Structures are given as C-alpha cells and as structure tokens.
Amino acid sequence: MKLSIIKIGGNVIEGREALKQFLVSFAQMEGNKILVHGGGKLATRLATKLGIESKMVGGRRITDAQTLEVITMVYAGLTNKNIVAELQAHDCNAIGLSGADGNTIQAHKRPVKDIDYGFAGDVDGINTATISRLLSAGLTPVFCAMTHDGKGQLLNTNADTIASELAIGLSKSYKITLYYCFEKKGVLLDISNEDSVIEHIDSKKYQELATEGIIADGMLPKLENCFHALHHDVHQVCIGDTSMILPGADLFTTITL
Amino acid sequence: MKLSIIKIGGNVIEGREALKQFLVSFAQMEGNKILVHGGGKLATRLATKLGIESKMVGGRRITDAQTLEVITMVYAGLTNKNIVAELQAHDCNAIGLSGADGNTIQAHKRPVKDIDYGFAGDVDGINTATISRLLSAGLTPVFCAMTHDGKGQLLNTNADTIASELAIGLSKSYKITLYYCFEKKGVLLDISNEDSVIEHIDSKKYQELATEGIIADGMLPKLENCFHALHHDVHQVCIGDTSMILPGADLFTTITL
Numbered sequence: 001m002k003l004s005i006i007k008i009g010g011n012v013i014e015g016r017e018a019l020k021q022f023l024v025s026f027a028q029m030e031g032n033k034i035l036v037h038g039g040g041k042l043a044t045r046l047a048t049k050l051g052i053e054s055k056m057v058g059g060r061r062i063t064d065a066q067t068l069e070v071i072t073m074v075y076a077g078l079t080n081k082n083i084v085a086e087l088q089a090h091d092c093n094a095i096g097l098s099g100a101d102g103n104t105i106q107a108h109k110r111p112v113k114d115i116d117y118g119f120a121g122d123v124d125g126i127n128t129a130t131i132s133r134l135l136s137a138g139l140t141p142v143f144c145a146m147t148h149d150g151k152g153q154l155l156n157t158n159a160d161t162i163a164s165e166l167a168i169g170l171s172k173s174y175k176i177t178l179y180y181c182f183e184k185k186g187v188l189l190d191i192s193n194e195d196s197v198i199e200h201i202d203s204k205k206y207q208e209l210a211t212e213g214i215i216a217d218g219m220l221p222k223l224e225n226c227f228h229a230l231h232h233d234v235h236q237v238c239i240g241d242t243s244m245i246l247p248g249a250d251l252f253t254t255i256t257l
Numbered sequence: 258m259k260l261s262i263i264k265i266g267g268n269v270i271e272g273r274e275a276l277k278q279f280l281v282s283f284a285q286m287e288g289n290k291i292l293v294h295g296g297g298k299l300a301t302r303l304a305t306k307l308g309i310e311s312k313m314v315g316g317r318r319i320t321d322a323q324t325l326e327v328i329t330m331v332y333a334g335l336t337n338k339n340i341v342a343e344l345q346a347h348d349c350n351a352i353g354l355s356g357a358d359g360n361t362i363q364a365h366k367r368p369v370k371d372i373d374y375g376f377a378g379d380v381d382g383i384n385t386a387t388i389s390r391l392l393s394a395g396l397t398p399v400f401c402a403m404t405h406d407g408k409g410q411l412l413n414t415n416a417d418t419i420a421s422e423l424a425i426g427l428s429k430s431y432k433i434t435l436y437y438c439f440e441k442k443g444v445l446l447d448i449s450n451e452d453s454v455i456e457h458i459d460s461k462k463y464q465e466l467a468t469e470g471i472i473a474d475g476m477l478p479k480l481e482n483c484f485h486a487l488h489h490d491v492h493q494v495c496i497g498d499t500s501m502i503l504p505g506a507d508l509f510t511t512i513t514l
Contacts, residue, residue, distance in 0.1 A: 046330075050306055069335060073303075076353075077334020078326060081403070081411055085357040089409035093387075095358045096333075100342040102352045102396055130350075130394065137390045139359055146338070152346035154338055 003032040003135070003174035004245075007163035010040030011183045012242055013079060020086065022181075022242040027090035029245055032135045032174065034166060035094075035142045037083065038159035039075040046070050063118040063156040071156050075144040083142055095139045099123075099147030100154060102130040105162065107147035107155050121147040121155025123162070126169025160222070164229045171233035178229055178237045179245060180222070186240045186253035187223070189214060197240070201255045203227065223255070230257045260289040260392070260431035261502075264420035267297030268440045269499055270336060277343065279438075279499040284347035286502055289392045289431065291423060292351075292399045294340065295416035296332040303327050320375040320413040328413050332401040341399055352396045356380075356404030357411060359387040362419065364404035364412050378404040378412025380419070383426025417479070421486045428490035435486055435494045436502060437479070443497045443510035444480070446471060454497070458512045460484065480512070487514045 006029075012022055026035060044054045047070045055062035063071065080096040087094035099105025099121075107121030134141055143166070145159040160180065167178040186197035187209075201209065206223060209215040215223060226237040238244055240252025263286075269279055283292060301311045304327045312319035320328065337353040344351035356362025356378075364378030391398055400423070402416040417437065424435040443454035444466075458466065463480060466472040472480060483494040495501055497509025 072338050073330035073334040075334070076338045077330040077332070081329050081333045081355050081357060084355070085405045085411050086409045088357055088360050088405060088407060093360055096355070098338050098341070098353070100338060100345055100351075100353075103345050103350055130396070133394045137387065137394075139387070148342045148345060150345060152343045154342050 001032065001174050003034065003170060003176050004029060004179065005034045005036065005163055005167050005170075005176060006179040006181065006245060007036040007159055008181045008242065009038055009159065012181060013037060013039065014041055018242070019083075022245075023083065023086045024090055025242065025245050027087055027092035028247075033140055034131075034135075035083070035140070036145070036159050036163040036166065037075075037079060037142070038145045039071065039079045042079060043067075043071050043074040046074055057115050057117075060117065060120075061156065062116070063120050065119070068119040068154060068156060072146065072154055076146055080142060080144045087140065087142070093139050094142050095134060096142045096144070098144055098154065099157070099162070102134070103127050103148075103150070104130055104141075105143075105147045105157070105165070106150055107157055108149055109153065109155060119153065119155050121149065121157040123147060123157060123165045126165055128169050128173060131166070131170065132173055160225060164225055164234075167229050167234045168232040171235075176234045178226075178234055180226075180237065180239045181242045181244070182239065184241065185251050186244075187215065187219060195251070197251050198253055199251075201253060203257055206255075226255045227257075230255065258289065258431050260291065260427060260433050261286060261436065262291045262293065262420055262424050262427075262433060263436040263438065263502060264293040264416055265438045265499070266295055266416065269438060270294060270296065271298055275499070276340075279502075280340065280343045281347055282499065282502050284344055284349035285504075290397055291388075291392075292340070292397070293402070293416050293420040293423065294332075294336060294399070295402045296328065296336045299336060300324075300328050300331040303331055314372050314374075317374065317377075318413065319373070320377050322376070325376040325411060325413060329403065329411055333403055337399060337401045344397065344399070350396050351399045352391060353399045353401070355401055355411065356414070356419070359391070360384050360405075360407070361387055361398075362400075362404045362414070362422070363407055364414055365406055366410065366412060376410065376412050378406065378414040380404060380414060380422045383422055385426050385430060388423070388427065389430055417482060421482055421491075424486050424491045425489040428492075433491045435483075435491055437483075437494065437496045438499045438501070439496065441498060442508050443501075444472065444476060452508075454508050455510055456508075458510060460514055463512075483512045484514075487512065
C-alpha cells in the first residue's frame with residue numbers, strides 16, 4: 001500500500017495564505033498520507049516577546065528549558081492545531097501528534113560532547129503499529145517536530161529527521177514516497193536559475209554532481225539524508241516547492257537509488 | 258464495557274507535584290479511560306506576559322483572537338503534551354487531542370446575544386466512532402478544552418462541558434463513570450467542614466438539599482450538569498478531590514438518578 005510523507009518547513013508555515021493553499025492541495029492528495037511540520041520563526045518570535053534569548057550554534061537551536069516550553073506551545077499547540085483544524089475544513093480527517101502522543105516517536109536527549117544542545121532529541125524508533133492503526137482508521141497524522149524520551153521529557157527534534165525516520169520505520173508496511181517541500185522548485189543545476197531543476201537524481205548522478213561541485217553546501221546533508229532513507233527501503237524521495245504535490249506537477253526533483 | 262472519564266481543573270494542573278502524583282494514579286486506573294483538562298491560570302499568566310488583557314464577564318473568559326492563540330498554545334501545547342509525556346513515563350499510552358483532532362468534538366461559535374464571548378464554542382456532537390477506535394487500540398485520549406467548528410476555526414470550550422458531552426456521547430457504547438476532580442473532597446453538608454462529605458446524592462436528595470439551601474451558588478450549576486449527564490444514560494458521576502480515583506478511595510460524592 002502506498003503512503004506519502006510530506007515535510008513542510010518554515011517558509012510554508014510562515015505565510016498564512018501559502019499555508020492555506022498548500023493544505024487544500026494536501027487535503028486532496030489521494031491515499032494514505034502523513035504531514036510533518038516544523039515551526040521555526042514563530043517560536044523565535046514568541047521567545048523574543050517573552051524575553052527569552054534564542055541561542056543558535058552552527059545553525060542549530062540550543063533548546064534550554066524555557067525554549068522547550070516555547071517550542072511546545074508553538075509547534076504542538078498553535079501551529080499543529082491550526083493545521084489540523086484547517087485540514088478538517090477540507091474533509092481531511094487530520095490528527096495532530098507529537099512523538100509523545102501514542103508513543104509514536106521515541107528519542108533520547110542528545111548526549112553532550114562539544115556542545116550541549118539542551119532538550120534536543122535524537123530518534124531511537126518509530127511506533128509503526130500505532131501509526132498504521134491511525135492510518136487504517138482513515139486518519140491523517142500531522143506530526144510536529146517534537147519527540148519524547150519515554151521518561152516524561154519532551155524533546156525538540158529536527159522535522160527533516162522526523163520525516164525520514166517515519167519513512168524508514170514505515171517502509172516495511174508501505175511503499176513510501178517522501179516529499180521534502182522547500183522554497184525552491186527542486187535541486188538546481190544552476191543556483192542562479194530557478195528553473196534549472198534536475199528532474200532525476202540516482203546514486204551515480206549524485207556522485208557526479210557532488211564531484212563537480214554542483215551539489216554543495218546545504219544541499220549535501222539534505223541529499224545524504226535522502227539517500228539514507230532510500231538505503232532503508234524508502235521507495236523514492238521528492239524535493240521541490242509545495243506545488244509538487246499537485247496532480248500533474250512535473251517540475252521537481254525525484255531521487256531514487 | 259466500562260469507561261472512566263476524569264476531568265481535572267486548574268487546581269490540579271497548577272501544582273507541578275500534585276499533577277505528577279495525580280498522573281501516577283490515573284496511569285494505574287484499570288480499563289478504558291479518558292482525561293479532560295482545562296488550563297486556566299497558566300493561560301492568563303502567559304497572556305499577561307505578552308501584554309494581552311484577559312477579559313472576563315461573569316466568571317467566563319472572553320476569547321478574542323489573541324486570547325485564542327494563547328489558549329491554543331497553553332491548553333493544546335504546553336499543558337496537553339506535558340501530561341501526555343508524563344503518562345507515557347508511567348506506561349499509559351496517552352494521546353493528546355483537541356476537538357479538531359480526528360474531528361472528535363464538533364462545536365459552533367456561541368451566538369452573540371447580550372455578550373460576545375468571542376471564539377467560545379458550544380458543543381454540537383461527539384465523534385464516538387473515532388474515539389472508540391482509539392480506545393480499542395489501547396490508547397488513552399487526553400482532551401484539552403478546545404473544539405472546532407469544522408470550517409477551520411478552533412474554539413475555546415469549557416472543560417466540564419467537554420467531559421459531560423464525551424460521557425453522554427459515549428454512553429451508548431460504554432457504561433460510564435464521570436469523575437469531576439476539584440479542590441474539595443466532595444459535596445459538603447457543611448461548607449466550613451471539609452470532611453462533611455455527602456457520600457451519595459440522587460434526584461430526590463438533590464431536591465431536598467437544594468430546597469434547604471445546602472447546595473447553593475457554584476454547586477448548583479455543577480450538579481445540574483451532573484444530572485444532565487445522568488439523564489442522558491451516563492451511569493454515575495463522582496465529585497471529589499484527585500484521591501477519589503485511587504483504589505479503595507471512599508470519601509467522595511457519588512451521584513446517580
């Protein structure tokens with residue numbers, strides 16, 4: 001059975017109209033589907049209003065106790081519930097979840113090495129039985145970027161990671177397409193030309209593109225993450241803007257082994 | 258099949274240790290169970306920090322757009338997810354829900370008569386099929402005091418009402434005991450004596466107590482609400498402090514028709 005897992009990031013969530021449009025398309029997608037969202041700048045803005053300093057190291061958020069509270073309020077509360085209510089308005093029977101709900105995503109607090117990331121969670125496993133049951137009941141899980149350690153501690157977890165871990169965990173039961181929505185139309189051959197989308201990348205092509213320096217910087221870990229999922233039985237990964245989930249969409253990047 | 262529905266209020270949620278203790282007891286309760294919680298003062302405190310004025314009329318909150326955001330963050334986010342994570346630590350497979358999740362509780366925005374309550378929701382119905390499916394899957398629903406109108410609008414809804422509507426809606430499928438936890442040990446014969454708990458109240462006794470003025474003020478609508486549930490096939494209602502859910506507890510008020 002097919003399952004689509006779609007991850008949306010800050011650029012979609014921030015724009016109220018863009019988000020609404022995306023949710024209409026998402027609601028119309030046929031078959032089993034799961035949505036994963038972050039929260040990003042909304043959390044930073046609330047933290048600023050509350051006088052909580054947002055600490056970042058190397059682009060990663062340091063999640064102290066106060067920041068975790070803000071994230072729990074914004075990701076699991078404000079963002080998640082508004083997405084769910086909006087999907088319900090479009091006849092998509094959404095159910096909002098953190099990894100603690102139904103014990104769906106177990107994680108552990110990232111061990112302190114050089115940097116103490118605070119309440120950041122690295123995923124240990126996915127509760128595939130419960131998620132499959134929700135899907136079988138006709139429900140569409142909407143995950144925010146939070147997990148738990150099974151000992152009462154909520155943890156902040158990267159949304160890209162949650163999406164790929166869900167895809168890997170559920171790949172034994174479903175034929176999975178994993179969609180990463182971001183601000184560009186796909187992986188670009190020429191970074192200055194928005195329409196120079198590389199339509200298909202496989203392992204061989206990836207090596208070539210990386211060697212030639214066409215895939216570089218932030219795209220390298222993104223694609224490493226995609227191939228990690230593909231090596232763990234995920235059927236295919238698609239990268240593009242939100243229009244790629246529309247029926248008949250053609251301009252985005254499909255990645256396979 | 259038996260189902261226990263337990264509503265906890267602000268007095269339990271506010272005290273971190275009291276809440277933890279209650280959740281240990283709740284996790285140990287046998288059989289199907291549902292938890293319903295409000296959020297109260299935490300939301301008021303966050304609103305104050307954010308410079309949002311909390312408007313109350315006759316003890317009821319006026320839910321303007323900003324207040325609804327605060328409530329969504331605190332009720333559905335911070336409070337709900339921490340309760341769920343804590344229950345998971347005690348082997349209770351909790352799943353946190355607003356009425357929008359799984360379309361579990363449908364409501365409409367309260368019509369404006371003398372007072373405009375803003376985004377306050379009056380319950381239209383309960384999605385018993387989805388809730389029963391979650392229970393059958395071994396999950397324990399944890400409802401925050403929010404509903405939705407099916408058109409994308411989240412609504413603030415009284416937690417006592419949510420508990421009784423859930424009880425009424427599910428009474429066709431389950432033999433339901435509805436527990437209202439509050440700060441006293443039960444309905445008191447003598448308001449100045451905390452131990453003067455009336456152990457059993459039925460319709461006849463209620464009329465006597467109301468006529469004699471022993472039940473008055475805030476207890477009157479509370480008990481009206483209980484009898485409303487009993488008249489709609491809820492098996493029994495219990496009122497007391499959180500210790501009433503402990504095995505062998507005896508000092509609380511049981512209400513039947």
